[in-house]
Amino acid sequence: ETGVTQTPRHLVMGMTNKKSLKCEQHLGHNAMYWYKQSAKKPLELMFVYNFKEQTENNSVPSRFSPECPNSSHLFLHLHTLQPEDSALYLCASRKTGEAGGYTFGSGTRLTVV
Amino acid sequence: SQQGEEDPQALSIQEGENATMNCSYKTSINNLQWYRQNSGRGLVHLILIRSNEREKHSGRLRVTLDTSKKSSSLLITASRAADTASYFCATDDTGGFKTIFGAGTRLFVKA
Numbered sequence: 001e002t003g004v005t006q007t008p009r010h011l012v013m014g015m016t017n018k019k020s021l022k023c024e025q026h027l028g029h030n031a032m033y034w035y036k037q038s039a040k041k042p043l044e045l046m047f048v049y050n051f052k053e054q055t056e057n058n059s060v061p062s063r064f065s066p067e068c069p070n071s072s073h074l075f076l077h078l079h080t081l082q083p084e085d086s087a088l089y090l091c092a093s094r095k096t097g098e099a100g101g102y103t104f105g106s107g108t109r110l111t112v113v
Numbered sequence: 114s115q116q117g118e119e120d121p122q123a124l125s126i127q128e129g130e131n132a133t134m135n136c137s138y139k140t141s142i143n144n145l146q147w148y149r150q151n152s153g154r155g156l157v158h159l160i161l162i163r164s165n166e167r168e169k170h171s172g173r174l175r176v177t178l179d180t181s182k183k184s185s186s187l188l189i190t191a192s193r194a195a196d197t198a199s200y201f202c203a204t205d206d207t208g209g210f211k212t213i214f215g216a217g218t219r220l221f222v223k224a
Contacts, residue, residue: 043214101146101158
């Protein structure tokens with residue numbers, strides 16, 4: 001385990017469903033990120049939170065709604081998704097102000113049917 | 114186009130051989146990072162090299178950075194089957210808050 005825990009590991013949902021992805025870290029990191037990884041494409045940054053405040057929304061459709069109640073927890077609420085939203089969703093964290101690498105979770109493999 | 118671009122896209126070698134992957138980027142950077150990803154898992158941070166460094170080592174890994182050519186290379190020496198994975202470079206901009214990942218190099222090490 002990396003110290004960043006994502007649940008669930010796998011999720012299959014219909015286009016009319018509402019579900020949430022969860023990410024948790026207790027590494028003392030103050031920045032948390034959602035990335036989308038589709039096959040044969042670079043990682044796409046979706047959202048950035050610094051000290052619980054959203055500092056970046058990378059033109060993500062409103063059917064993805066992030067929530068960061070505190071510096072240790074991050075959620076991604078999903079509703080009325082499309083099949084093209086099927087991907088691996090990765091959560092990452094790091095301590096801003098330090099030039100360091102990210103710690104990633106193992107991801108949630110999402111399939112929209 | 115994307116900031117970090119790895120080359121080659123895929124690499125297949127025999128166990129014991131060295132593997133070299135390259136990364137090119139377009140803008141000024143604060144640092145460059147290399148990550149490894151096993152199939153369907155998250156990325157694992159391998160090594161970070163700052164813009165004022167030219168070479169860095171970590172175990173069997175050697176990373177070089179040429180800021181004049183805006184390129185970096187990752188060398189894995191004496192490769193093992195367990196090194197089979199995708200390898201990504203990522204660059205932090207000079208502001209230090211935006212990181213851009215490349216599409217990765219898929220490395221396959223045959224036993």
